[in-house]
Amino acid sequence: MRMRSQKMRHRPAASAAGPHRDWSPARRPRVDSAEYVVIGAGLVGASTARSLAKRGRGVIVADQHEPAGPRGSSHGSARILRMTYPETFYSDMALRARRLFDDLADETGHQLITATGTLDHGEVRQPERLAAVLTDLGVDHELLTAEAAMERWPQFRFDGPVLFHRDAGVIDAGTAVTASLESALTHGAQLRTQWQVDNGSRARGGPPPGANLTLTSATGEQLGARHVIVAAGGWLPGLCSRLPVCDRAQSALNRVIVRQEQVYHFPIAAGMPADWPTFIHKDAAMQAYGLPGGRDSAYTDTSGTARLGIKLAEFNGGQVIGDAEEQTGRLDEAGQARMIDFVSDRIPGLVAEPYAEATCLFTSTPDQDFIIDTAEDITIVSACSGHGAKLAPATGEAVAAALTEGTALPERFAFVRG
Incomplete structure (x- = not known):
């Protein structure tokens, strides 16, 4: 694992706000x-x-x-949209949700989804099992060797089978x-x-x-x-x-388990592709996910050029709190170090130093x-x-x-x- 040579500065992530909307009451009569x-x-x-x-x-x-x-x-501007689950129940639900997102976009005129495709990798993630579910549902996908996947996506380092599901993308949540x-x-x-x-x-x-x-x-x-x-x-x-x-x-x-999690935005390394898929990696050492961060990941590089980075987070890696009211907003340096090591080991397409980071709220069940x-x-x-x-x-x-x-x-x- 890579040893960090310097202490990272804590900096807030880019604004999570979406397009401004005035939610003041409409002219229709207010009811109680x-x-x-x-x-x-x-x-x-x-x-x-x-x-x-x-x-x-x-x-x-x-x-x-x-x-x-x-x-x-x-x-914020970035959540993963995917159909990859180890059973058809949630995959079916995700297919229905995608159709409803499209219906909502057609009705309101908002762009809600950016198509990127997604990569699933790691022995805990079980790409072969996910591929079998997609096959049962007739969802287009490819199961690749590590070598074939790295040739196609040189920004990643794989050591096992990789599932690519092209209909996945990024939801602009806000x-x-x-x-x-x-x-x-x-x-x-x-x-x-x-x-x-x-x-x-x-x-x-x-x-x-x-x-x-x-x-x-x-x-x-x-x-x-x-x-x-x-x-x-x-x-x-x-x-x-x-x-x-x-x-x-x-x-x-x-x-219900409530956690204060951390998200990080990393810059894309020089010479690497600008268009990235979303990705989920799960093995015994680390469970993490990443995606193009949209407007939340905007930053200016050393040449003064405006760019967008990649958002990453660890799955269930944050501090357990009793309720959302207990959020402190304080960043955990141990969690940050784990993510930097993960990027160094697995994602050569990123500069292994986040330019922005923030806490967020994550709720789960066992x-x-x-x-x-x-x-x-x-x-x-x-x-x-x-x-x-x-x-x-x-x-x-x-x-x-x-x-x-x-x-x-x-x-x-x-x-x-x-």
Whole structure:
């Protein structure tokens, strides 16, 4: 392993903000109750609100910050879109999500996905198994030897089979949130920003009239709902302790693991290709992923030329925290050293010194499955474990269908699993 010769400077990553959007209330009359209140305006909450609103249901979305804010899990310009999973369940879901992203882009005019293809490598990642799933689904892919892959992508160093899946790409997460909310609002939903839930209580019939649940904000405002959907990411553990959720739901939430992770932006080395695929590497020593970082990775090189770099992160490498409120924003030098060593060993196409770095929020479960289930008039949606962003439109559609049409949610997402 490469030894670091100097201490890296801690510098914030480039701005995670997407295109500016004024979320001030529209001219339509403001309401204080709705059939559905969605708590959380990240990718999953916004997608769920859109799906409900398109079905003609009354929806209010409430977020304690701004949509796709930097303290949550849906900000920024780069998330991996891929169909590679070791079983068909999530691959099928990813194919559906891709179609829904395309539909959203067509409706709103936003560019949401940049096609790059993706590479899967490492004995823990099991490229051959992933390839078999793609074969079963009829998804175009190539399984290459290490030598063939390095000839094609000289910026990487491989020592085993490599799977290339060309339909993968990069999701502009922040813009996808904006587009989802724009669509939801167009179909009649309303949005409350800076609306932090202090508590919730059951109040059959109100207040407000007709509500089953009353949510009270930190400033004393109230929202009424027949049904509440909680899609609050890393805030779920603390938030749900202030809501009237049942014991089995609370027990399920005890399985949620919240981490403060770190992301790094590395410059592309001289003479290396400018166009990169996304990539996932998992072996016994390191589990990491990387992708073209989009506008978040913008930097100016020593010649004054504006460039874009590559974003990397370690999977489940960050500090475990109890709740998103416990984020400190402090960078971990040991984690940084691991990533620099990984880049030095495996990615000769990058300069092994990050020019920007930041902390981020990562939520997971021990089995990597989502938690999505309903108890009475509250639905918990924890679409997490590093693959919630790419599946968000399909997740929102499934939740909306379950609530409005009685469609069963997957058993593997239940509070209590067999």
